[in-house]
Amino acid sequence: MKTIVMGVTSSIASYKAIELVEKLKKEFDIEIIVSKNTDNLIGKKEFENVLGRKVHTELFYKGWTYKGYLKREESEHISLADKADIFVICPATANTIGKIANGIADDLLTTSVMATNVPVLICPAMNYKMWENKIVQENVLKLKRNGFYFVEPGIGHLACGCSGVGRLAEIDTIIKSIKELIDKKNSLKGKRIIVTAGGTVEEIDPVRVITNKSSGKMGIYIAEEAAKMGALVTLIRGKTEIEPMGKINDIKINSVNELSNEIENNIKSADIMIHAAAVSDFSIIRKSNKKIKSNKCLILRLKKTIKIIDSIKKLNKKIKLVGFKAEYKVSEKELVDSANSLLKRADADFVVANDVSKGVFGSEENDVVIVGKKVEHVKGGKREIGKRILELVR
Numbered sequence: 115m116k117t118i119v120m121g122v123t124s125s126i127a128s129y130k131a132i133e134l135v136e137k138l139k140k141e142f143d144i145e146i147i148v149s150k151n152t153d154n155l156i157g158k159k160e161f162e163n164v165l166g167r168k169v170h171t172e173l174f175y176k177g178w179t180y181k182g183y184l185k186r187e188e189s190e191h192i193s194l195a196d197k198a199d200i201f202v203i204c205p206a207t208a209n210t211i212g213k214i215a216n217g218i219a220d221d222l223l224t225t226s227v228m229a230t231n232v233p234v235l236i237c238p239a240m241n242y243k244m245w246e247n248k249i250v251q252e253n254v255l256k257l258k259r260n261g262f263y264f265v266e267p268g269i270g271h272l273a274c275g276c277s278g279v280g281r282l283a284e285i286d287t288i289i290k291s292i293k294e295l296i297d298k299k300n301s302l303k304g305k306r307i308i309v310t311a312g313g314t315v316e317e318i319d320p321v322r323v324i325t326n327k328s329s330g331k332m333g334i335y336i337a338e339e340a341a342k343m344g345a346l347v348t349l350i351r352g353k354t355e356i357e358p359m360g361k362i363n364d365i366k367i368n369s370v371n372e373l374s375n376e377i378e379n380n381i382k383s384a385d386i387m388i389h390a391a392a393v394s395d396f397s398i399i400r401k402s403n404k405k406i407k408s409n410k411c412l413i414l415r416l417k418k419t420i421k422i423i424d425s426i427k428k429l430n431k432k433i434k435l436v437g438f439k440a441e442y443k444v445s446e447k448e449l450v451d452s453a454n455s456l457l458k459r460a461d462a463d464f465v466v467a468n469d470v471s472k473g474v475f476g477s478e479e480n481d482v483v484i485v486g487k488k489v490e491h492v493k494g495g496k497r498e499i500g501k502r503i504l505e506l507v508r
């Protein structure tokens with residue numbers, strides 16, 4: 115039986131979490147963490163009654179001593195985090211959302227969330243002015259970018275007597291999201307995935323290089339999300355602006371040749387390859403072993419590099435392949451045509467194409483077309499786009 119660790123924070127909608135527990139307890143093992151303010155607002159007893167046993171509230175339980183702790187060698191925030199298949203915070207207050215988004219862990223719930231690596235589903239509920247508050251929205255965005263899941267609040271009559279967005283989503287909608295997330299968590303279990311990311315780096319001399327503006331975020335987010343879905347992920351990355359998190363076999367490369375060698379080393383046993391690296395199209399014909407003097411003009415002679423993507427299906431016929439295509443200032447039709455021609459040339463299953471003139475380098479956002487048998491336009495956070503790519507390819 116899967117375990118849901120459910121955090122309940124002190125919104126006027128907290129009582130609705132009782133119905134959620136009532137419905138979920140038939141299918142799941144549930145542990146409840148009630149914030150101290152929820153205990154003040156509606157009382158933890160309500161949750162103990164519906165669950166039929168104690169709920170958790172305190173980071174330091176009654177009678178806590180460090181000597182006792184050293185003997186038990188267990189603390190609830192770690193044991194709850196370890197036990198969870200999924201964390202659900204329902205309802206989530208502006209306060210708790212803000213604390214998690216800013217790395218604050220000052221109670222049992224926020225400390226347990228900090229200590230977990232399983233999916234966290236947040237169900238906000240608050241007055242519409244609180245929900246519209248720019249800081250709350252920034253916190254929500256930050257959490258989404260960091261892989262937290264949300265069931266968006268609905269619009270309607272609020273307990274404060276006003277109307278607007280902020281109402282806790284319907285309980286059945288929340289249950290549907292929980293079940294989808296639990297299914298998704300294991301949907302790539304045991305699958306071997308290679309993800310390439312970042313820009314390759316070709317040396318001109320021992321000091322200078324040719325590279326590109328890729329930040330590597332798209333590929334790294336895909337690798338992180340695939341790991342969360344149970345895949346065995348090998349990330350082969352060039353120059354990136356961020357570091358990957360989670361259980362990932364992280365291989366660093368510089369040049370196109372190094373990238374190609376590492377792909378060859380790993381491709382035979384892989385089920386899926388997502389080739390998001392920005393691979394240099396050119397390398398230096400003759401690299402200088404000494405630093406080139408700067409006292410005169412310099413003409414660099416470049417040669418075309420190998421097209422790695424063209425060889426993938428030849429190395430592993432069964433692999434599912436996702437390629438990426440960057441174009442500059444093109445129409446959507448030209449973008450789709452370009453993706454289609456790469457799709458055919460490389461015998462890929464999907465090609466994700468974007469127009470990099472739209473300021474996507476280094477950004478958290480992207481605007482892409484995913485071309486396979488159908489064409490799908492996806493605009494939004496790079497992590498969200500990564501999740502969609504994984505859904506399509508799994």
Ligand SMILES: Cc1cc2nc3c(=O)[nH]c(=O)nc-3n(C[C@H](O)[C@H](O)[C@H](O)COP(=O)(O)O)c2cc1C
Nearest residue numbers: 123124125126149151152207208209210239240241
């Ligand atoms: C009657 C009442 C209703 C409240 N409802 C909400 C709410 O719906 N959403 C919210 O974000 N905060 C709400 N608050 C404010 C939170 O309880 C407050 O920010 C608290 O510090 C949150 O603590 P917690 O996140 O640890 O539970 C409410 C407060 C009161 C007194």
